[in-house]
Amino acid sequence: MRAHPSLALIANAGAGRVRASTVERIARVLARRFAVTVEIGRSPEEIYALARRSAGRADLVVAFGGDGTASRVAAAVAGSGSSFSVLPGGSTNHVVQLLGLPADPIRAAHALTGPVRYRRLDVGRISADRVLLFLGGVGIDAEIVADASPGVKRFFAWRSYLIPGLRHLGDGPWSFTIEIDGARHEVTARTxxxxxxxxxxxxxxxxxxxxxxxxGSLDVLALTPGSLAGWVEVFTWAALGRLWRARSVRRWRGQQVSITPCGRAPVEVDGDPYPDLSALSVTIEPAALTAVVPAFSRGVGEERANRYG
Known part of the structure; x- marks a missing residue:
């Protein structure tokens, strides 16, 4: 196991579970193994700038916040030579689960001071300062993300999306042009x-x-239910853990993806709404990020990708 002599902790002061006292405790835990510097950001732009300054200097750059924080830090770190990790400070913490880290930030910090391994991750490049690390979308999923109350998310995590989900269930559909590796698809979808x-x-x-x-690929899913019955089918397959089997779900895979709605539609990337984007274009950068993860745990879906038929 190779030690990391230097670590930059990039904390998002606006994340639901990030407190000054927690940052101090985490820094003390990490200092058992690393030379730690702490940077506190208060906006996505500031978080990216802080991570960019640390990338290539610190051996390990750790994001402390939600998925949006992890995404901004990953955008700065990818391809820099620094490694990346994340501590759970948001409401859903999808990236933490994907990497197999504990759901408690102090326990996750302890995990990074113990035996670790290195996992190469793809990122979806959107622009110089933005990547898609986990999930993005255009349509009602972006409306749901924008409508979920930060206070409710803090206490109810992923369940906080249920009420906004029902509120926006009837929105759309939108007409989309989807281009995947040069192939063009015209789709009418809710998201x-x-x-x-x-x-x-x-x-x-x-x-x-x-x-x-x-x-090395991005997966694209269009949800196309045209009626309540179509939504019932989607929810039924989702409840069975096999959303992709629903007739109202179309799926593709590729390295370059562009999603352009006919007219204005909301966009979200890694749980953050992006009102300045009117379309979503993503290019995969294979193995661009080296993630530090616990040696003896596995992330969601890791080594089980072919388990489901």
């Missing part, structure tokens, strides 16, 4: 998802049988 991670909202609700953030 179109781009997945690097393997599940939606909760690990049980898997998006596909073989989605893996290390496979």
């Amino acid at each position: 179109v998802l781009v997945a690097n991670g393997s599940f939606l909202v909760h690990p049980y609700f898997r998006l596909g049988p073989d989605i893996d953030p290390s496979d």
Whole structure:
């Protein structure tokens, strides 16, 4: 096991579970193994700038916040030579689950000071300062993300999306042009998802049988229910953990993805709404990120990608 002599902790002061006292405790735990510097950001732009300054200097750059924080830090670290990890400070912490880290930030910090291994992850590049690390989409999923109350998310985690989900169930559909590796598809859908991670909202609700953030590809899923009956079918298959089997779900895979709605549609990336984007274009960067993860645990879907048929 190779030691990391230097570690930069990038904390998001606006994340639901990030407190000054918790940051101090985490820094003390990490200092048992690393030379730790702590940076506190208060906006996505500041978090990216802090991570960019640390990338290539610190051996390990750790994001402490939610999935949006992890995504911004990963955008700065990818390809820099620094390794990456994340501590759970948000409401759903999908990236933490994907990497097999504990759900408690202090326990997760302890895990990084113990035996670790290195996992190469793909990232979906959107722009110089933005990547898709886990999941993005255009349509009602972005409306749900924007509508979920931060206070409710803090206490109810993924369940906080249920009420906004019901509120926006009838929105759309939108007409989309989806281009995947040069092939063009015209689709009418309620939402179109781009997945690097393997599940939606909760690990049980898997998006596909073989989605893996290390496979060099992005998965695209269009949810096309045209009626309440169509939604019932989607929810039934989702409840069975096999969303991809629903007739109202279309799925593709590729390295370059562009999703363009006809007219204005909301966009989200890794749980953060992006009102400045009117379309979503993502290019996979295979194995661009080296993640430090606990040696003796596995992330959601890891080494089980072919378990489901």
